[in-house]
Amino acid sequence: MTSGEPLLQVRDLVQEFTVRDRGGVKGGTVHAVSGVCFDVWPGETLGIVGETGSGKSTLARSIVQAPRPKSGAVLFRGADLVALRGSALLRARRHVQMVFQDPFGSLDPKWRVRDIVAEPLIAYRAGDRAARRRRVDQVLDLVGLDPSSHGGRHPRELSGGQAQRVAIARAVALSPALVICDEPVSSLDVLIQAQVLALFERLRAELGLSYLFIAHDLALVKQVSDRVAVMYLGKLCEVGPGEAVYRQPLHPYTRALLDSIPSPDPAAARAATIIGGEPPSPIHPPSGCRFRTRCPRAAERCAAEEPALRELAAGHSVACHFPLGETQR
Amino acid sequence: MTDSLLEVEDLKVTFPVRGRELRAVGGVSYSVCAGQTLAIVGESGSGKTVSARAVMGLLPASAVVTGSARFQGAQLIGLTDDRLRQYRGADIAMVFQDPTRSLNPTMRIGSQIAEAVRAHRRVTKAQAREQVTELLRLVRMPVPERRYVEYPHQLSGGMRQRVMIAIALACRPKLLIADEATTALDVTTQAQIMELLLELQAELGMALMLISHDLGLAASYADEVIVMYAGRIVEQAPASRLFTRVRMPYTQALFEAIPRLERPAHAPLPVIGGRPPDLAALPAGCSFAPRCRSAADDCLAAEPPLAEHEPGHRWACWHPCGAGDGDAA
Numbered sequence: 001m002t003s004g005e006p007l008l009q010v011r012d013l014v015q016e017f018t019v020r021d022r023g024g025v026k027g028g029t030v031h032a033v034s035g036v037c038f039d040v041w042p043g044e045t046l047g048i049v050g051e052t053g054s055g056k057s058t059l060a061r062s063i064v065q066a067p068r069p070k071s072g073a074v075l076f077r078g079a080d081l082v083a084l085r086g087s088a089l090l091r092a093r094r095h096v097q098m099v100f101q102d103p104f105g106s107l108d109p110k111w112r113v114r115d116i117v118a119e120p121l122i123a124y125r126a127g128d129r130a131a132r133r134r135r136v137d138q139v140l141d142l143v144g145l146d147p148s149s150h151g152g153r154h155p156r157e158l159s160g161g162q163a164q165r166v167a168i169a170r171a172v173a174l175s176p177a178l179v180i181c182d183e184p185v186s187s188l189d190v191l192i193q194a195q196v197l198a199l200f201e202r203l204r205a206e207l208g209l210s211y212l213f214i215a216h217d218l219a220l221v222k223q224v225s226d227r228v229a230v231m232y233l234g235k236l237c238e239v240g241p242g243e244a245v246y247r248q249p250l251h252p253y254t255r256a257l258l259d260s261i262p263s264p265d266p267a268a269a270r271a272a273t274i275i276g277g278e279p280p281s282p283i284h285p286p287s288g289c290r291f292r293t294r295c296p297r298a299a300e301r302c303a304a305e306e307p308a309l310r311e312l313a314a315g316h317s318v319a320c321h322f323p324l325g326e327t328q329r
Numbered sequence: 330m331t332d333s334l335l336e337v338e339d340l341k342v343t344f345p346v347r348g349r350e351l352r353a354v355g356g357v358s359y360s361v362c363a364g365q366t367l368a369i370v371g372e373s374g375s376g377k378t379v380s381a382r383a384v385m386g387l388l389p390a391s392a393v394v395t396g397s398a399r400f401q402g403a404q405l406i407g408l409t410d411d412r413l414r415q416y417r418g419a420d421i422a423m424v425f426q427d428p429t430r431s432l433n434p435t436m437r438i439g440s441q442i443a444e445a446v447r448a449h450r451r452v453t454k455a456q457a458r459e460q461v462t463e464l465l466r467l468v469r470m471p472v473p474e475r476r477y478v479e480y481p482h483q484l485s486g487g488m489r490q491r492v493m494i495a496i497a498l499a500c501r502p503k504l505l506i507a508d509e510a511t512t513a514l515d516v517t518t519q520a521q522i523m524e525l526l527l528e529l530q531a532e533l534g535m536a537l538m539l540i541s542h543d544l545g546l547a548a549s550y551a552d553e554v555i556v557m558y559a560g561r562i563v564e565q566a567p568a569s570r571l572f573t574r575v576r577m578p579y580t581q582a583l584f585e586a587i588p589r590l591e592r593p594a595h596a597p598l599p600v601i602g603g604r605p606p607d608l609a610a611l612p613a614g615c616s617f618a619p620r621c622r623s624a625a626d627d628c629l630a631a632e633p634p635l636a637e638h639e640p641g642h643r644w645a646c647w648h649p650c651g652a653g654d655g656d657a658a
Contacts, residue, residue, distance in 0.1 A: 045594075051515035052486070159604055189372040189542065191601050194586040198600045216515065220588035224595065242594050260520040262549035264587050266569045274520045278485050 005078065006039035007178055007210050008063070008096075013037070013072035015055070015062045019283065028283040032058040033069070034234040037309070040178065045204065045211040047225030047242065049218045049257065053279055055234040056214045060182045063212070064096055065089060076178070094124055097171035101183035103163035107155040113140070114151040117169045124174060139169040142206075143199060161192035165199065172203060180212045185220070197224060218257050222246055227315070230254050233279055233290040236309060240316030250318035253291045289320065297322045333360040334504055334536050335384070335421075340396035340406075342376070342383050342560075349609040353379040355560040356396070358635075361504060361536050366527070368539040368547030368568070370583070371557035374605055377540050380557075381506050385423060386413040400504075419449045422497035426509035428489035432481040438465075438492055439477035445499035464495040467532075469525060487518035494525070501533060508540040523550055544583045548572050556580045559606055559616035562635050566642040576642070576649035579617045615647070623648045 013036045021027035032055045040046045050056040062069040065081050074081040079092045097120075100106040107116055114136055121132045137147040143165040145151075155163050164184065171179050181200070185193040201224060203209055215221050222228055222242040229239040230251060238251040249255045256275035277294045280286055286293050292302040301321050309319040342354040354376040361367050371377040382388050384398045384405060398405045400416055425431050433441055442464055443457040452460065458477075465473035468491040481489055490510060497505055507526060511519040527550065530537045541547050547554050548568045556564045556577065564577035575581045585599040603620040606612060612619065618628040627647050635645040 051517065161604065190544075190586045191372065191582060192604060194598050194600050195602070198598045201595060201598070204595075217588060218516075219590045222590055222594065223588050223592050223598070226594055246590050256517055258590070260516040261590065262520075262523075262543070262546045264545040264548045264584055265572055266548050267572075268549075274524055275517050276521070278487055278518060 004042065006075075007042045007044075007077065008040040008212070009073070009075040010036060010038050010063065011073040011075070013059065013062055013069050013074065015058050015069045030282050031234050031285050032282060033062060034285070035072070036231075036234075036236055038229055038236065038239060040210050040212055042177070043204075043208055043210055044227065045213055045225045047221035047228045048212065048214045048231055049216065049221050049228060050214075050231035051216055051279065053233070053282060054231045055282070056216075056231050057182050059231070060098065060180050060212065060214055063180060064093060064098060090124075094174055095177040097174065097176040097179050099164075099167050099171050099179060099181045099184045101186050103160065103167045103187070104155055106167055107163060109155050111154070112151070113145070113153050113155070113158070113166050114147070116155075116166060117173055120170060120174050126174060135173060136169075139173050140166075142172070142203070143169045145169065159192075160188050161196055164188065164196055168196075168199065168203070172207060172209070175207070176209070178210045178212065180214070182214045183216065184213075186215065186217075193220075200224060217261075219261055230257065233282055233285055235290055236319065237291060238316075238318045238320075239309070240313070244313065244316045248313075248316075248324075250312055250316065250323040251291075251320050252295050252297050252324060255324060256294075332363055334363050334401060335361040336397075336399045337380070337384060338397040338399075340380055340383060340398060341394070342379050342388065343393045344391060345393075346609060351609045352560050352611060353392075353608060354383065355611075357557070357560075357562050359555055359562065359565065361538055363503065363536055364530070364534055365553065366530065366537040366539065366551045367553045367555065368541060368551035369555045369557060370541055370544050370547045372542055372605060374559075374608065375557040376560040377557050378508055381423075381508060381538065381540055385417055385421065385506070386410065387417075387423075418445065418502075419500045420502055421504045421506065422500070422502040423506045423508060424490070424493050424497050424510045426512050428486065428493045428513075429481065431493055432489060434481055436480070437477070438479050438481065438484070442492065442495050442499060445496045449500045460499070461495075464498060465492075467498065467529070468492075468495045470495070485518075486514055487521060490514060490518075490522055491525070494522075494529070498529065498533070502535060504536045504538065505530070506538045506540065509542065510539075511546070512542070519546075526550075543587075544580075545587045556583065559611065560608060561616065561645065562643070563617065563646070564644040565635075566644075570642055574642070574651065576638070576644040576651065577617075577646045578621050578623050578648075578650055581650050582620075615645070623650070 013033055015033040017030040019027045019030055036059060048056050063074050076092060076096060081092055084092055117136045118132050121135060140147040145165050185196050213221060213225055225242050228242045228245045229236050232253050238254045249258060275294055280293055287303055288306050289302040292298040307319045307321050309317045311317045338358045339356045340354055341356050344351045344353055357380055369377045383394045394406055439461050442461045446457050446460050462473050465476055470476050470491050511522050539551055551568050554568050554571050555562050558579050564580045582601045601620050606616050614629040614631055615633055618624040633645045633647045635643050637643045
């Protein structure tokens with residue numbers, strides 16, 4: 001899996017937004033993404049978990065330069081998307097596609113399914129009309145839709161699961177190398193969710209795709225990801241192989257996330273301690289470690305000094321001054 | 330479980346839609362006992378919310394509701410709004426999914442809770458204010474005195490849901506219905522709110538009805554679980570029993586579809602095809618038969634009745650899992 005060069009290298013990515021008060025006076029800066037670094041290897045799925053406001057969606061959009069990040073580098077196959085402009089950026093970005101949470105929000109209600117899926121092909125002038133038509137049929141078939149019956153429909157004539165399949169067909173039409181999925185199954189019922197997840201897994205195997213799989217549900221992310229990164233208030237606090245993050249979490253926030261997942265087995269004891277409080281505002285993030293205001297292990301050092309992401313075990317890194325040891329697990 | 334607080338019998342709800350009859354709820358019976366936590370689980374369109382709203386008299390006028398719902402012996406179905414109001418908000422209270430839409434954005438938090446206090450009891454302004462502060466303290470709101478004068482937009486999602494719970498508890502209801510009350514919240518906040526609900530239930534001795542799409546959450550927090558599909562109850566059992574001795578293949582499918590941390594990355598997901606039936610054109614036999622792995626000819630011919638096959642365990646299936654031919658399938 002991890003051979004050769006990484007497909008995507010994200011380096012010190014920073015994205016900030018200015019919020020304005022009444023009258024256009026600068027009200028503050030939202031520190032949405034604050035220095036995020038990670039790699040995605042060919043054929044790998046990297047899962048990113050975070051709660052509302054953790055900056056995970058902003059991170060996804062910054063990678064595809066929509067909008068451009070404030071600083072940092074996004075190297076896709078060695079080319080820095082942040083530095084590229086115009087047609088050079090378009091060419092480089094062709095092999096990075098996105099799938100969003102709400103399929104009805106991301107599909108034009110006035111377009112037919114066939115035209116929606118053909119749009120990226122037209123935008124990149126891929127083949128002639130007949131070739132595009134064949135490709136649309138092919139990808140609709142690939143995602144489990146019938147080109148002859150579903151192809152002519154409008155999004156409103158589809159169920160949520162079918163609409164998400166259309167969004168996936170559109171994303172894979174140009175044979176991308178990387179698909180960024182931002183909460184791709186959160187709006188679906190659990191059985192439909194399983195169907196769509198199985199589709200993502202099949203496409204990964206059949207097309208050799210890499211995914212950046214972003215979601216709030218750690219259990220779901222772990223199920224489809226080789227490695228998992230945990231994000232809190234604009235920063236990564238832990239990155240590692242999914243199994244290691246689950247079996248031996250190093251960051252107290254990861255532990256809290258794991259403890260908060262309700263188990264369907266009533267015999268499994270509910271976590272004795274539930275983490276209190278809520279994430280602070282990204283306009284005024286805490287000094288030092290951003291999690292310290294809710295952390296049961298926080299000490300003076302956590303306020304004074306920002307913990308850097310450091311590797312404690314093979315491929316397993318944590319940004320914490322006092323990581324959880326084997327005994328405290 | 331001795332005295333039942335709410336007894337629902339053969340409740341049916343239909344909506345006329347473009348000349349057709351949409352059967353949202355097709356004859357459900359259940360009871361809620363004092364101090365009990367009952368969960369009603371189902372996917373979108375399963376009738377879980379409609380059946381609760383029918384009991385509360387909160388459906389649009391076009392809905393045709395038949396059957397019986399007795400609260401401490403008194404019939405609720407067919408009551409005028411004025412008469413229902415004696416119960417609604419007083420003895421039976423409800424918390425909804427989206428606290429942002431349930432709260433008035435232009436009213437201070439304190440006034441909104443006071444409104445609920447004064448709707449059912451004659452109290453002076455000073456007394457109301459005192460009770461509001463007490464309610465805010467009851468729902469573990471940090472700095473309740475300050476929250477009193479704040480507006481909903483100044484609070485986080487979790488705190489807004491605490492305000493909704495405070496409003497629901499204003500008259501110390503005997504039954505609290507939480508309709509997807511934690512669905513819009515982050516997982517750590519969800520754990521906080523669920524713990525709060527269970528603590529309050531123990532403190533105030535109320536019955537709790539959890540309506541949720543999340544079987545994991547239901548199994549984790551409820552005493553008793555009802556599973557609904559296409560407007561009918563398909564299985565009901567104590568939470569502990571349901572997990573170990575699931576009978577209805579639909580419930581089994583729901584359990585299997587829950588993302589599990591224990592599952593290794595890229596493990597094949599158990600997938601059930603298809604989607605729930607059109608409620609205006611229900612099949613003759615079992616509604617789940619077209620998607621069911623153990624379906625046979627008899628499943629398509631006749632609808633299996635919901636019966637108590639084992640003490641405390643009801644299911645509606647001709648070929649249940651873990652019993653005879655159900656195993657072979």
